Amino acid sequence: MKAAVVTAMTPLDLDLAMKITSGSIANITGAQGYTFKLDFTMSSGRGTKSVANSAPGKAGVTWTLPVTLTATNTAASRTSDISNLQAVTVEGVWPADSPLCSADNTNTGGAGTYPWRSRTGVDGATYCVAVLRNLEGATGSIPVGGTYSVKADRNIDITVPEAKSQAMVDALGAGPVGWAIEYPGGQGPCGSAGPLWVSTAVLGCAPSQPELTSAAASQLSTQAVANLHLILQSSNPACPFGKGPDSWAAGLLSESRQDATWKANLYDASSLPISGGIECFAGGMSLSAVDASGMETPAFLANGEGWREISGPAQISGGQAYFTADQITPATGEAYPVTRFAWRSGDLLIFGRLVRGSVPQAYSWLKQNIPGMIQGIKAP
Structure with missing residues (x-):
């Protein structure tokens, strides 16, 4: 296996990440109803x-x-x-x-x-x-x-x-x-x-979805892994991350959401000791969840996903997050940049890529969406 080298996130990236705030309001009624x-x-x-x-x-x-x-x-x-x-x-x-x-x-x-x-x-x-x-x-x-x-x-x-x-x-x-x-x-x-x-409680009311503590993330991740195995046992495993990318707060420019619905596949872990998982795609965006028990996150990223550079870990929503900047070259057309990310708590590893954007934007996106992602992995 390839050795995985992890470098600390740069102070500039961390500073920029802390200054980005993203959010979502699921239902708002405008003029005329x-x-x-x-x-x-x-x-x-x-x-x-x-x-x-x-x-x-x-x-x-x-x-x-x-x-x-x-x-x-x-x-x-x-x-x-x-x-x-x-x-x-x-x-x-x-x-x-x-x-x-x-x-x-x-x-x-x-x-x-x-x-x-x-x-x-x-x-x-x-x-x-x-x-x-x-x-x-x-x-x-x-x-x-x-x-x-x-x-x-x-x-x-x-x-x-x-x-x-x-x-x-x-x-x-x-x-x-x-x-x-x-x-x-x-x-x-x-x-x-x-x-x-x-975004914070300074005005006298708490955010509707506060960031997870380590204890809460661990408890939710344990249940999510159990539910993930039940999903994998079904005859037609579906993506556990909502109907599509629009289920989550954007946190980035709209280019990250190219298709309306997810397409789901079983994660191919033939070369790694992964207990199973599901990968979901929506155009250039992807999001996956696997049971990574017994596997170190950096080793998985370097060998299973082919990350050339790994920065982190950063503490986000009670877990550890990793990032790298990369690009995708489609069969036709010009190459375009992507930001790859991974987040882990316990045996649950969530990873994927966001089209365009930057590491600080991906940091903000994860911070906003991880709680909903974990709680969204439910038994079929």
Whole structure:
């Protein structure tokens, strides 16, 4: 067998991964009663400063904010439009004493202070919250069962005291302490008067799906392995990971979901001591689960999956995760990049590849989706 060499994830990749937040709202009712599934990815982006177009003592700070919103039309038999979700907003949450929240910061080209508002968090501390992205003005038809992605950087321009401008840039680069999705009238973990979705509990309500602890992951993985063997004993083993890639939060650009449904095969482990598994494919995306008892994860990846480079392990959702960047060359067409990932707890090993994206994005995607994946492996 080939020796497996594992290198630690780079500090840059870890830093970027921690600044990416992804989430999903399974059911949201938009204007006129149309229903959607909403996936989203947010990142802190970066801030820059300049005095070129500012008065003496002032500086201009620009923040490029990467946000992706993907709406899936779930209204039966009805074509919809992204405009039915124009009331959705993405918000960032900072401590109230952040330089971003100062009354000295004014809108460039507009009147008044940048529109932060204050909220008291679960710990009694005060936070400032600001709308960072909205869907106002977005239009685009969405066919039945289809998706529409709004993925564009939004530039926010603020005029600030020059002496505080570098502190502003630093605060922007560090990112918020939390994110929220607001939707008037929506009923989420925060009730009808609060955000529809939150990434952390700082605003006084817990995320609907918190990250797994090691103990919880171990218990769920043990049951998942037992259920996996029951699935393998059936006459027609099916993919255990939902109906298709759209069952999971995107966490990436929409290119990762090329086919609507999974195609499932038994995992070929003839050359490895694997107790059995199932691999699922949807275009260039794949996702598999195996019982890897007696096999070390790096050895499996190097010999069973042919990973040339392995970075990790990173602690995610109570298990250990590994990553590598690679590419696929189809029979026709040009090669395209993929990110391979693996996650293990106990004997359960989940691995696969995401089309395009990066290691930090795959890290965020796993963190969001692993709990649902494990709990989704049920006995037939």
